[in-house]
Amino acid sequence: MWVPVTAAAGAIMIIIGLIMYLGGGDGTSATSAARTAAAGATASAAASHGDSGGSRAPSPSPVLVSGCMTGKSIAAGSSQQSLTVAGVARTYQLAVPAPDTRAKALPLVVGFHAFGENASALERYAHLAEIGTKSGFVIVVPDGANGRWNFMRRVAIGPDDVAFVSAIVNDLTARMCLDPRRMFATGLGDGADMAVTAACALTGTFTAVVPVASAVMPASCPAPAPSLFAISGTSDPVTPLEGGGTDRPAPFDGTQAQPMRVRLDRYAGFVGCSPANSWVRDTSSIQRLVYTACPNGRDVGLLAVQGGGHSWPDPDADPPKGVQRAQFSATRVALAYFQGHAAPAPATQPPGATG
Numbered sequence: 001m002w003v004p005v006t007a008a009a010g011a012i013m014i015i016i017g018l019i020m021y022l023g024g025g026d027g028t029s030a031t032s033a034a035r036t037a038a039a040g041a042t043a044s045a046a047a048s049h050g051d052s053g054g055s056r057a058p059s060p061s062p063v064l065v066s067g068c069m070t071g072k073s074i075a076a077g078s079s080q081q082s083l084t085v086a087g088v089a090r091t092y093q094l095a096v097p098a099p100d101t102r103a104k105a106l107p108l109v110v111g112f113h114a115f116g117e118n119a120s121a122l123e124r125y126a127h128l129a130e131i132g133t134k135s136g137f138v139i140v141v142p143d144g145a146n147g148r149w150n151f152m153r154r155v156a157i158g159p160d161d162v163a164f165v166s167a168i169v170n171d172l173t174a175r176m177c178l179d180p181r182r183m184f185a186t187g188l189g190d191g192a193d194m195a196v197t198a199a200c201a202l203t204g205t206f207t208a209v210v211p212v213a214s215a216v217m218p219a220s221c222p223a224p225a226p227s228l229f230a231i232s233g234t235s236d237p238v239t240p241l242e243g244g245g246t247d248r249p250a251p252f253d254g255t256q257a258q259p260m261r262v263r264l265d266r267y268a269g270f271v272g273c274s275p276a277n278s279w280v281r282d283t284s285s286i287q288r289l290v291y292t293a294c295p296n297g298r299d300v301g302l303l304a305v306q307g308g309g310h311s312w313p314d315p316d317a318d319p320p321k322g323v324q325r326a327q328f329s330a331t332r333v334a335l336a337y338f339q340g341h342a343a344p345a346p347a348t349q350p351p352g353a354t355g
Contacts (some may be wrong), residue, residue: 009269010023010294018332018346024157024302034340035149041193041291048167052277053067064170064173064174065174065260066111066173066174066177066178066180067173067174067175067176067177067178067248068104068105068178069350070174072168072175072176073175073176073177074094074096074172074173074175074176075096075099076096076097076099076133077095077096078093078094078095078096078129079093079094079236080093080094081093081094083164083167085159085160085163085164085167086160086163087161088159090142090143090145090147090164090167091119091130091137091142091143092119092140092141092142092143092168093119093120093123093140093141093142093143094138094140094172095129095132095133095138095139095140096133096138096176096207096313097132097133097134097135097136097137097138098133100136102263104177105140105177105178105179105182106136106137106176106177106178106179107136107137107138107142107178107179107182107183107184107338108137108139108152108169108172108178108179108182108183108184109128109132109137109138109139109140109184109185109334109335109338110141110142110168110169110183110184110185110186110195110198110206111114111126111128111139111140111141111185111186111187111191111195111196112138112141112142112144112149112186112187112188112190112191112192113141113143113144113147113187113188113191114150114187114188114189114190114191115147115148115149115189115190115191117144117147117191118143118144118147119141119142119143120201122141122188122191123141124190124310125311125314125317125332126314126330127314128141128186128331129141129334130328131244131331131332132331132335135335135339137335137338138172138176138178140168140172142161142164142165142168144158144161144190144191144194145158145159145161146158148188148190149161149191149193149194150162150194151190151193151194151196151197151216152251152252152254152255153197154251155200156250156251157251157252161167161194161198162195162197162198162201162202165202166202166205169183169202169205175251180343181207181342181343181344181345182207182208182295182338182341182342182343183205183206183207184206184208184209184210184334184338184341185198185199185206185208185209185210185336186209186210186211186212187211187212187324188212188213188228188233188311188312189213189214189215189238189239189310190215192211192212192213192214192215193214193215193216193255193267195209195210195211196209196211196214196217196218196228197218199221199226199228200218200220200221200222200225200270203207203222203223203224204224204343206226207226207227207341207342207343208226208227208228208337208338208341209226209227209228209229210228210229210230210231210330210333210334210337211228211230211231212230212231212232212312212313212330212334213231213232213233213236213238213239213310213311213312214230214232214239214263215238215239215257215258216255216257216258216263217258217263217266219324220270221267221270223270223272224296224298224343225267225270225271225272225298226298226341227271227294227298227300227337227341228264228267228271228300228301229299229300229301229302229303229333229334229337230260230264230301230302230303230312231303231305231333231334232260232303232304232305232307232308233300233304233305233307233308233309233310233311233313233323234304234306234307234308235307235308235323235324236308236309237308237309237310238257238258238310239257239310241259241260241261241304242259242260243257243258243259243260243262244256244257244298245257250318259309261276264276264291264300265284267300268291268294268300271291271294271295271298271299271300272294272295272298273291273293273294273295273298273299273300274291274292274293274294275291276289276290276291276292276300277289277290277292279304284306285305285306285307285326285327286304286305286306286327286328287303287304287306288302288303288304288305289301289302289304296344297341298341298346303333305324305326306324307323307324308323308324308326309323309324310331311323312331313326313328313329313330313333314326314329314330314331315327315328315329
């Protein structure tokens with residue numbers, strides 16, 4: 001296991017140590033024992049559940065009252081939910097963990113599918129709801145309009161997806177007890193770009209984000225910019241680490257992949273980190289880049305999968321032809337990363353919020 005040298009870099013180094021320890025370094029996939037251990041070292045779930053949800057509009061009240069205060073809750077299990085945002089009906093998949101009396105306020109992960117997919121597709125390859133709820137997370141996977149995300153925030157692409165994400169968070173906050181210090185985002189491809197866009201646009205909502213095979217970075221990210229741990233393959237033909245590739249047609253023109261190092265340098269500046277250390281190769285399968293001296297316990301880094309393609313790393317997945325099989329689960333890495341990142345405690349926490 002890695003020994004943290006600083007609070008910021010330590011979280012990423014521990015993740016790398018876990019990958020190696022659980023058999024994700026040089027050819028062995030994670031065992032069932034590793035899966036159990038990863039699921040066990042997690043936050044606990046809600047003390048009680050009641051509202052089964054379904055189809056509803058966002059609360060009309062201008063004052064958002066948390067379910068932590070009202071005692072409202074949502075029943076454990078998976079369901080499709082719907083919201084009307086700016087006159088547009090939107091849907092998302094919700095998975096709530098089983099009750100657990102050890103904690104009341106629950107952490108939230110919002111996952112975004114890739115271009116041309118839907119929420120069900122993300123679950124098939126990432127198993128985010130399956131693994132995340134066992135780890136005590138509430139999992140939300142929205143459906144992009146027409147299978148795509150408006151991370152560029154252009155009317156020509158579709159509805160305002162940042163407003164959609166905000167409506168989901170607000171609605172669930174009013175209907176159950178969520179921990180505002182532990183809200184996270186992740187996604188694949190365009191979904192990764194949407195995760196970062198939402199995390200930057202909704203200032204103070206998300207505390208950490210894990211983009212997988214992302215292409216671009218917002219021009220700005222107001223403080224406090226969340227921690228970010230990118231995962232990308234060195235052989236990704238769609239979003240190469242060095243950038244480039246064919247630019248996409250309108251309305252997505254201008255989304256040619258930006259060089260990863262340039263993007264991360266800019267994002268580290270948003271967070272307030274010092275320059276990155278040199279690349280470190282941890283095993284023959286992974287190498288990392290970590291930015292140091294980030295403020296307030298935050299961090300920025302990159303996990304590069306040697307031979308990895310434009311896919312969600314998973315040792316049990318069937319990779320595209322010619323792409324090396326990943327030796328770790330991006331889902332487990334993301335959840336472990338989220339476990340190590342909670343926003344600083346406010347002056348007054350919601351009842352039941354954990355430290």
